[in-house]
Amino acid sequence: MTEGTRTGPVLVTGAAGFIGHAVAHRLLDRGERVIGVDIVDDYYDPALKEARLATLAGRDAFAFERADIADADRMRALVATAGVRRIVHLAAQAGVRYSLENPFAYQRSNLQGHLSILEASRHAPGFEHLVYASSSSVYGDRPMGGAGFTEDEPAGAPVSLYAATKRACELMSHSYAHLYRYSQTGLRFFTVYGPWGRPDMAIFGFAAKILSGDPIEIYGEGRMARDFTYIDDIVDGVIGALDHPPAPGGQRLLNIGSNDPVGLLDMVRSLERALGRDAVKVMRPMQPGDVTATYADVSALMELTGYRPRVRLDEGIDRFVAWYRDFHDM
Template identity: 85%
Template sequence: MRTDPVLVTGAAGFIGHAVAHRLLERGERVIGVDILNDYYDPALKEARLSTFNGRAEFSFERADIADAERIAAIVNGAGVKRIVHLAAQAGVRYSLENPFAYQRSNLQGHLSLLEASRHAPDFEHLVYASSSSVYGDKPMGGEGFTEDEAATAPVSLYAATKRSCELMSHSYAHLYKFPQTGLRFFTVYGPWGRPDMAIFGFTQKILSGQSIEVYGEGRMARDFTYIDDIVDGVVGALDHPPTPGEHRVLNIGDSHPVGLMDMIRSLERALGREADKVMRPMQPGDVTATYADVSKLHALTGYQPRVMLDEGITRFVEWYRDFYRV
């Protein structure tokens, strides 16, 4: 078993927390990094971190990924050769009011990881989070998004920063010859999820008797993917680095888009309550549909999502009721 640690940024976040646990379960050492900002309730992030208590193989550094010197010191000090970079400023709508948070976290933060990686001795693989939002808007129907599409028309600042990170990684792979994989995440949900995501927010409001706002008047569709399936893909990608100097991007999703109203009906069944729905128009930066073609990730790692939406939502609701005691 390897003794060098895997660095996981965003370890107090939704996906980072789950990835770190999977790596620990298979005997890896993990260094988690997170700034624990207040984009959403820091208490939820602290609760995620508490699940690592007693794990000697896990260590945590509270750090800003935009602090290049600090990140380099962590990487070099621990002899890190593999990084799963998941920390970022998330959210499309938040970017409308807080654009500079995306410049610092997503652009400057990504550059910090690139610089640390290229100076690390015997560095093996940087896996980082991109986003399906880089594809821009696309009508529902037909084939899913494929990695060969141009992705030149992002419709939100968040998407633009994620596409910029891909271009930065491409240039660094070309210049400095270390392997990189960008994962274009579609909509992820499940226990320990983010409060700003639809399933979490709808659950919170339905259980508290509040109405829910349904944007796009319910006509949107998303490629909802359960967290355990996402972790399978992330770890699988980490274990299959490209050749030195190669940068690749891979979709990671479920490949079965679900209409927003269908998702709400599934959630209502799991909660045993009907939602009071308020229909709203599309918000700036939102896209109509997301739909992942995951054939490349499947060919590389055998990736195959297994958790269907009804089952995944039931698991989420059980976690939510237990965690919040409702």
């Protein structure tokens, strides 16, 4: 999509979130108008979310709506009134383990919220493209062989409620694309990290504990591996997907990751190096809902958009640690 063909503002849900805040900045940097939506809940520290929003607040082309995406009437009115034709829908209740404690939060935010955005999209005049966040967790606990997970693999055996809601969102989107003939892209995110990240994610949480001298719990006895992907690379993929919609009525699923899984203990060693401190490690068994490994085959996204992850884990962790020390005035 070229500069001259962009139409109307882009709605970014989850704009106070880690990925949403970064996507909003990138869209603004290239001259887009952006409407951000977020409820700013207390799943993790709202002060971090407010700090992210503060970086967007002074930008002339940014407007913010503090709203619940599950409020279907409000979302439909907002999209129609603002002339929104493209949406990047990233708002969701995240976290695998949290879904064991608060299952109904996932019903409202992930299922009802996604349906609300689908309804708002299908009623919007001239609507062009909905890009929404799915998750690598939909693949279940698939043994990792020599190749990455591909989008055509079965995704019918989720091992957490979070994963089940994300797969349900994909199926709802498929039906809406078919029924109402508008373009949708679901992005199956793998593990994202970097500055402004989520405190419930491993790299952020481990950094805080290592610096405070508290022990870190390593689940799966250290055997787990994750496809860690730096935030700037993720944003490249999100924007690339937004700019390449499928044909009207098409619903496409794409992996977005680094295509380079790293063992959890290797990640910890990289973090120890960047922090200049050793971690006190406590080995724990696998937790309910966890998967052993994630590994993204991103060839489809590469072919479509030219996506190429560039930031290696050591470099990305160095950038994260520099941000963390600055943010916490350390």
